[in-house]
Amino acid sequence: MVALVCWTQTFVLVAARNAKAEKLVAILQSAASNSAAAAAGCSSGQLFLQPVWDRLRTREALTQSPFFPVIFSITTYVSFCLPFAALDLLCPWVPALRRCKIQPHSAPTARQLLSCLGQTLFQHLVFVFPLTLLHWARGPALLPPDAPALPQLLGHVALCLLLFDAEFFVWHVLHHRVPWLYRTFHKVHHQNAPSFALATQYVSVWELFSLGFFDMVNIALLQCHPLTVLVFHTVNIWLSVEDHSGYDFPWSTHRLVPFGWYGGVVHHDVHHSHFNYNFAPYFTHWDRLLGTLRHPHAQ
Numbered sequence: 001m002v003a004l005v006c007w008t009q010t011f012v013l014v015a016a017r018n019a020k021a022e023k024l025v026a027i028l029q030s031a032a033s034n035s036a037a038a039a040a041g042c043s044s045g046q047l048f049l050q051p052v053w054d055r056l057r058t059r060e061a062l063t064q065s066p067f068f069p070v071i072f073s074i075t076t077y078v079s080f081c082l083p084f085a086a087l088d089l090l091c092p093w094v095p096a097l098r099r100c101k102i103q104p105h106s107a108p109t110a111r112q113l114l115s116c117l118g119q120t121l122f123q124h125l126v127f128v129f130p131l132t133l134l135h136w137a138r139g140p141a142l143l144p145p146d147a148p149a150l151p152q153l154l155g156h157v158a159l160c161l162l163l164f165d166a167e168f169f170v171w172h173v174l175h176h177r178v179p180w181l182y183r184t185f186h187k188v189h190h191q192n193a194p195s196f197a198l199a200t201q202y203v204s205v206w207e208l209f210s211l212g213f214f215d216m217v218n219i220a221l222l223q224c225h226p227l228t229v230l231v232f233h234t235v236n237i238w239l240s241v242e243d244h245s246g247y248d249f250p251w252s253t254h255r256l257v258p259f260g261w262y263g264g265v266v267h268h269d270v271h272h273s274h275f276n277y278n279f280a281p282y283f284t285h286w287d288r289l290l291g292t293l294r295h296p297h298a299q
């Protein structure tokens, strides 16, 4: 496909020298311009991502609206949580499902589910939305015409996750080791034990803003493309929901990453049960280095 577009471009340039072929050139140029990747110099990543990016740019009225960040964040979060909530309802009647549940005899009550969902909606409406409105009032951000290259997008998402993991590790250790910080800001997140998907964002406002701040700093530091930002937020929301889901499936992320580099749901479940271990949300290297790693089956 890359070769085909490169070939098409070359053909257009050669044909342009021939005045008699003007009509043919117009047709071919039009075909080539349908793929913005061609204009971006045959980058394989852009070939793949450019149509997605072009489609998103046609919905600029939505993506540039002050409501978009809140709508995107809540819709993505609830869409990831609801399947786990359905599994929790089915769990008592499906033995195969119970075998994948880390704490098979626990199940969130309807009251817990509603309370967590209510808090997430309330915090997004009362605290997050006014901030995005302020940001929007400064003027709309101009969207670049070109999509990022695929390797760049993947690299930036991986770096954002690694940086977020390190920043949250430090924040988390501090908020467990300093009793006042724990009592005032982090204790609320530990109120739902064992954890379940909708408890992921059951956090204090300070914790919510701290996590948002780390995300923003990393994105600005790496100068991520807006499409990369969307992908990173989606991946980050998924990983945090999976961390709290309470289910260890054969396809869970910690089983897909080799050498035990990724702790995921089984490690975060240990954190919610034993408090002083597994402070990093995703990867295991910081806890391993600082002696706070505890394996799920350790006595």
Ligand SMILES: [Zn+2]
Binding pocket: 172, 176, 186, 190, 271
């Ligand atoms: Zn904690």
Ligand SMILES: [Zn+2]
Binding pocket: 189, 244, 268, 272
């Ligand atoms: Zn947690």
